[in-house]
Amino acid sequence: MLAWKILHNALPTTDALALRGIPIDATCVFCHGSSELGVHLFWECPFTWRLWDSIACDSFPSHEVPLPFSDWFTSIITGYATAKHWLALDRFFGMCWAIWITRNNVRFRSAVYSPHCVLELASEWSARSGTTREIVGCCAGIPPRFSYHPTWQVLRGEATVLCEVLMCFDGAWDRGNHNAGTGWCFLDPSYSLCIGGGARACMASSALHYELLACLFGLKHARQRGVMSICLFTDCMSVPKMIQEPSSSDISMVWTIQEIRDVISSFSTCHISKVSRSSVVEAHSLAGAASRRVLLCFKF
Ligand SMILES: [Zn+2]
Known part of the structure; x- marks a missing residue:
């Protein structure tokens, strides 16, 4: 970063x-x-x-x-x-x-x-x-998103602020029984130091819904830790757009998006960027463990 x-x-x-x-x-x-x-x-x-x-x-x-x-x-x-x-x-x-x-x-x-x-x-x-x-x-892999040119979007605050925490989030689910899992990982702004994260099991109506839930749970956790400026990384192209221009007709998604927007309004700065799937690999493995119910509600 x-x-x-x-x-x-x-x-x-x-x-x-x-x-x-x-x-x-x-x-x-x-x-x-x-x-x-x-x-x-x-x-x-x-x-x-x-x-x-x-x-x-x-x-x-x-x-x-x-x-x-x-x-x-x-x-x-x-x-x-x-x-x-x-x-x-x-x-x-x-x-x-x-x-x-x-x-x-x-x-x-x-x-x-x-x-x-x-x-x-x-x-x-x-x-x-x-x-x-x-x-x-975790091995760093190709470092700080260099293989990918992120498209930044400012959800709140100024574009020039260097956020104090980065958060990768991801979801995973079992199509058969709708068991979903969410995972998030906090990184320091230099990107290589994982400074916390969490996983939570949930039910979701669609793939997009569990991505949004992962975003919501991670954001709430960050606020509990006193984080004021945060930069979000998602591998899901639709998430930034959904947060900025909610357009779903699924009522559970509408609720989740509204909650996300409420939490974001309590931050001083919030940026979001679409990144490659490999960039959210740690969050994905936490989400996978939650969807298999290995982790139900876990924070570190
Ligand atoms: Zn000089």
């Missing part, structure tokens, strides 16, 4: 805010020598480059190679993912995350920083990702 935002220049960097008429000093907090474009912050800035140099290895394209930023960025991610070099991928995302967090701390909290602090933060982050992968037992 963070990677996607970096690549699509969707982070609320100061130059992006200045473009929207917000009076803010757009100079880079690290080098004070250039405007804070995403490409500068994560690539061109001399401070950032010293950081990349310090974790670079053979497979890391050199800064000397004349590549556009987007090519450099995607070649690293796809290179590591293809080689299933998850540790290197964690380290790469950890560094992106640490740069962004440090930038926020310096800009908004006047924090004191050093290359050492950023490297510490990055390694802490990648260690946590590795541990989580072992616990959850």
Whole structure:
């Protein structure tokens, strides 16, 4: 998610805010020598480059190679993912995350920083990702939706807000007896850390209905946890449209959609994106367990 935002220049960097008429000093907090474009912050800035140099290895394209930023960025991610070099991928995302967090701390909290602090933060982050992968037992697969260009839709709030939690959700059902299951997974905005989730068994009238129920249960769980800004990922093309323009004649669906809209109105920000099926695989396995009644009502 963070990677996607970096690549699509969707982070609320100061130059992006200045473009929207917000009076803010757009100079880079690290080098004070250039405007804070995403490409500068994560690539061109001399401070950032010293950081990349310090974790670079053979497979890391050199800064000397004349590549556009987007090519450099995607070649690293796809290179590591293809080689299933998850540790290197964690380290790469950890560094992106640490740069962004440090930038926020310096800009908004006047924090004191050093290359050492950023490297510490990055390694802490990648260690946590590795541990989580072992616990959850999920391999990251092709990372942060890179095989798919998400189509973002804003259900509430501003498009530029970086949501504090991502939520993948999915449903599963048994066509024979209408036993359905829903599952959801909360991820931190860098995408690789699963920070919670749940599963719930239910009955549903259609495939679309259990997708909507999964969305509803996950959203309620997020609100119980105090989450205020959330980005939803679904593999079902119809869900974003149904939430935005309810058009079902099935009364149980109408109720569910209305409940979803009510819960969304209690968030400050809510985005939704259609992603590939493989991107919601963890939520799907939770939903499958609920539809088989292995899990009835489970939260973590
Ligand atoms: Zn700079």
